[in-house]
Amino acid sequence: MARVRTNIEIEDRxxxxxxxxxxxxxxxxxxxxxLRHLAGRP
Incomplete structure (x- = not known):
């Protein structure tokens, strides 16, 4: 599976x-x- 680099803002808590x-x-x-959890992947 390919990886991509991205910049995101996430709630620190x-x-x-x-x-x-x-x-x-x-x-x-x-x-x-x-992300794996939400996508249903182990």
């Missing part, structure tokens, strides 16, 4: 909640996890 809850270390990992 949501991003931090994902990072804390799922023990991910980077913002990129947190966004990737959330």
């Amino acid at each position: 949501y991003l931090q909640a994902i990072m804390d809850r799922f023990s991910v270390r980077t913002k990129t990992e947190a966004v990737d996890l959330a």
Whole structure:
């Protein structure tokens, strides 16, 4: 699967909640996890 670079504005409290809850270390990992979850991918 190809990756793309983008600039987005995200509510910091949501991003931090994902990072804390799922023990991910980077913002990129947190966004990737959330997008995969919403897309129905493991």
